[in-house]
Amino acid sequence: MKILVTGGLGYIGSHTCVELIKSNYDVIIVDDLSNSKEKVLDRLEQITGKRPKLYKYDLKDKSKIEEIFKENKIDAVIHFAGFKAVGESVQNPMKYYNNNLVSTINLLEVMKKYNVKNIVFSSSATIYGNVGIPKYTEEMGRGKTSNPYGTTKSMIEQILEDIYNSDNSWSISILRYFNPVGAHESGLIGEEPNGIPNNLMPYIMKVAVGELEVLNVYGNDYETEDGTGVRDYIHVVDVAEGHIKALEKLEKENNGLYIYNLGSGKGVSVLELIHTFEKVNNIKVNYKIAPRRPGDLAIYFADPSKAKRELNWETKRSVEEICRDSWNFIKNNSERKSK
Ligand code: NAD
Ligand code: UD1
Numbered sequence: 257m258k259i260l261v262t263g264g265l266g267y268i269g270s271h272t273c274v275e276l277i278k279s280n281y282d283v284i285i286v287d288d289l290s291n292s293k294e295k296v297l298d299r300l301e302q303i304t305g306k307r308p309k310l311y312k313y314d315l316k317d318k319s320k321i322e323e324i325f326k327e328n329k330i331d332a333v334i335h336f337a338g339f340k341a342v343g344e345s346v347q348n349p350m351k352y353y354n355n356n357l358v359s360t361i362n363l364l365e366v367m368k369k370y371n372v373k374n375i376v377f378s379s380s381a382t383i384y385g386n387v388g389i390p391k392y393t394e395e396m397g398r399g400k401t402s403n404p405y406g407t408t409k410s411m412i413e414q415i416l417e418d419i420y421n422s423d424n425s426w427s428i429s430i431l432r433y434f435n436p437v438g439a440h441e442s443g444l445i446g447e448e449p450n451g452i453p454n455n456l457m458p459y460i461m462k463v464a465v466g467e468l469e470v471l472n473v474y475g476n477d478y479e480t481e482d483g484t485g486v487r488d489y490i491h492v493v494d495v496a497e498g499h500i501k502a503l504e505k506l507e508k509e510n511n512g513l514y515i516y517n518l519g520s521g522k523g524v525s526v527l528e529l530i531h532t533f534e535k536v537n538n539i540k541v542n543y544k545i546a547p548r549r550p551g552d553l554a555i556y557f558a559d560p561s562k563a564k565r566e567l568n569w570e571t572k573r574s575v576e577e578i579c580r581d582s583w584n585f586i587k588n589n590s591e592r593k594s595k
Pocket of ligand 2: 342380382406434436456457471487549551552
């Protein structure tokens with residue numbers, strides 16, 4: 257089967273390409289390199305022995321998407337491409353509405369034209385909004401999002417639902433990720449944010465490797481066990497495997513609209529993550545307690561039981577493995593950079 261992976265050179269996309277190739281899918285990538293590097297393609301080849309075909313196109317250009325569908329007989333699409341920085345989306349909402357929505361609408365229109373109606377979409381736990389209870393189940397539905405990035409995810413979910421309601425020969429899988437972290441065990445691919453990271457694990461990695469001095473722990477007065485924020489951190493390879501399971505389901509069932517949480521079901525606090533990282537890697541992470549970050553929730557984690565029941569998917573990798581693989585990647589990468 258030929259799978260078009262949009263955003264396939266990015267963080268989650270690249271790990272998913274590895275799992276797709278391992279499962280004998282034929283992978284085609286479209287990525288405009290707006291938040292990734294072409295060297296990831298070499299790394300994919302190093303890991304899998306296969307080099308996926310790459311189209312360096314922007315999905316906002318519909319004629320380029322048409323070109324891909326004309327040249328290749330695509331069976332299904334996994335749609336990762338999009339911008340994802342929450343803070344930037346607040347500063348520059350139109351950049352997010354334009355890129356995330358226009359790209360997706362173009363893609364869906366071309367898919368329809370070429371009668372390719374199988375799609376797996378990257379959504380996020382952010383679509384639940386501020387629910388008031390920590391454990392999120394799919395049935396809760398979409399709440400009020402707190403930033404334009406989250407709103408684009410919510411809007412795309414709605415678009416996909418409307419498409420399915422208008423034509424139920426589509427097969428759509430919406431995956432709501434919790435907090436993807438970690439890296440491939442080879443140390444060859446991982447997350448490389450530009451500039452100063454906003455998210456916790458990339459920040460820990462930069463402090464551990466000595467590129468940043470100190471990590472701010474945003475608040476230790478939340479109503480959680482140690483007072484710091486609690487999230488559901490999930491190894492990126494577990495996330496990637498979730499996509500394979502979602503694709504298999506679409507192949508098997510032929511059509512339908514499915515929504516799944518991809519999370520571990522376990523909440524981990526900021527301090528727990530820092531201390532596990534220190535212990536597993538035998539390295540000190542310099543941190544200090546800082547005021548709460550505006551907009552943050554105290555605690556949330558996934559109810560992943562639907563994915564377990566219907567996809568036979570669950571996380572296999574522990575927080576210790578997450579910390580080990582993250583460190584392995586950043587260490588190798590800064591060594592490579594300094595050579
Ligand atoms: P990423 O930025 O590493 O990957 C996205 C890729 O899409 C990049 O390689 C980028 O160059 C490409 N891209 C962006 N706009 C494009 C366009 N118009 N045309 C072609 N390519 C384009 O992000 P990621 O962490 O791998 O996330 C993948 C998806 O999962 C995103 O949609 C993101 O919103 C979603 N998601 C991510 C997280 C997370 O924590 N990483 C959590 C929930 C959901
Ligand atoms: C945010 C986004 C989510 C996005 C995710 C990427 C919202 C509501 N959530 O989630 O959409 O998918 O990023 O993984 O927009 N923290 C620190 N110090 C730091 C950074 C973070 O203490 O330097 C704390 C935060 O306060 C939070 C936890 O670490 O308690 C996790 O933060 P982060 O990694 O930014 O992810 P989320 O905010 O959960």
